[in-house]
Each structure stands twice: as C-alpha cells, then as structure tokens.
Amino acid sequence: MDTQLMPREKLIEYGAGSLTNSELIAILLRTGSKGKGVLQMSEELLNYYGSLTALLSAEVSELMNIKGLGTAKAVCLKASLELGQRIFREMSENTRVRLDEPEGVYCLCHDMAFMDRETVRVISLDTKLNYRGLNTVSIGILDSSLLHPREVYKPAISRTAAAIILVHNHPSGDPSPSKEDEGITSRIRNAGETLGIKMLDHVIIGSGRYYSFAAGKVFTAEVAHNDF
Incomplete structure (x- = not known):
C-alpha cells in the first residue's frame, strides 16, 4: 500500500476500511486552514477529545474550539457523526433482540x-x-x-x-x-x-x-x- 496517498485517493484505491480515524475525519473536513494541513487538524481534533465516542458527544460550538475548524467544517462533521449513529440505531432496531x-x-x-x-x-x-x-x-x-x-x-x-x-x-x-x-x-x-x-x-x-x-x-x- 502506498503510504503517500492522500486520504481520498487512499479510500478509492484500497477502500474505506484501510483508512485511520484521522484520515476518515480529514475527508469530512476536506481542507485545512492557514498553516495547518487537513490531516494535522484531524489529528489535533482526535487528540483533543481522546476518543471517537467523546467526539460524538461534542456540540458544534465545542468542535469549533479547534483552531481553524469553522462552522462549515464543524456542522459537516457533526452531521456525519449523527448519521453514523442513526445507521447503527436502525440496524439495531431491525435486528431481532x-x-x-x-x-x-x-x-x-x-x-x-x-x-x-x-x-x-x-x-x-x-x-x-x-x-x-x-x-x-x-x-x-x-x-x-x-x-x-x-x-x-x-x-x-x-x-x-x-x-x-x-x-x-x-x-x-x-x-x-x-x-x-x-x-x-x-x-x-x-x-x-x-x-x-x-x-x-x-x-x-x-x-x-x-x-x-x-x-x-x-x-x-x-x-x-x-x-x-
């Protein structure tokens, strides 16, 4: 696997399962900010919250505590996390337990x-x-x-x-x-x-x-x- 591929190209080439959490988040953020690449921003976000479950609970205003992460990026990330939750809930509801x-x-x-x-x-x-x-x-x-x-x-x-x-x-x-x-x-x-x-x-x-x-x-x- 070519480790030099950017997250988007890596997903296309090897599938979503090949990406790290920070790479998946980087795709959602799309771009970095002045002086900070998108992968760096993604890693900073994960380090700040410590886990994906903690990130899931963060509100849009809290996500924007990360320097360079504006409203558009925070809203996109929050919506994606919520969609993932709803997919899992739907799967749980359709599973006979x-x-x-x-x-x-x-x-x-x-x-x-x-x-x-x-x-x-x-x-x-x-x-x-x-x-x-x-x-x-x-x-x-x-x-x-x-x-x-x-x-x-x-x-x-x-x-x-x-x-x-x-x-x-x-x-x-x-x-x-x-x-x-x-x-x-x-x-x-x-x-x-x-x-x-x-x-x-x-x-x-x-x-x-x-x-x-x-x-x-x-x-x-x-x-x-x-x-x-």
Missing part, C-alpha cells in the same frame, strides 16, 4: 451512554413483546415533576402498544438508581396500569453498565461499542 431482557434493551439503546444530557426514551412493544418503535420523550434534567406520564405513553398509544420499556441515561456513567428514578418508575408504572399498558422495565444506561428495575441489579455490558 430479546427486549424482554435488559441486555436486549441495552443493545438497542447503548448509544445513550455517550450522551451528555439525561435523555428519556420509550420502547413500544406489542402483545407478543415484539418491537413496535422507539421514541425520545424528554431531553434534559430528569425530574418526576416535569416528566408527565402522558408524554411517556403518547407514542405507545399511537402505536397501539400493549407494553413499554422506559429507558434513560446517567451522564455520570453510574447507572445506580436514585430516589428520583425510583419515584419516576413507580409513577409511570401506575399510570400504565390505568391505561392498560404494562411497563415491563425501566433501564438506566451508564458507561459500560446498565441497571434494570425489573431485575433489581446492575449489569456489565457485553455488547461491543461501535465507534463512529
């Missing part, structure tokens, strides 16, 4: 481990516990006074779901449930009983670990994380 087990829920929603804000999702299931859909119902600080059962069950009702699984993340990385989490679980479960929609579980996603209220314990993740 057992959602009646915490491991299956983590497999579907493990991208939440990389989010820097608390996010709440609802997985809708039919009477045979087959997957019907995934919806984000809240982003921000999880507060039982703000997270209304109506918002949680709205997507389940629209999908005529028979059951749901509540999923949210702890940006701290520790999936251990708080008193607030326990209160939310009880409140949402009780509302579901009134509506005739069963809440099978509430899974909290942490860093490499997740907690299941149904199982009453923390699990260590065994699925591999894909870096984008």
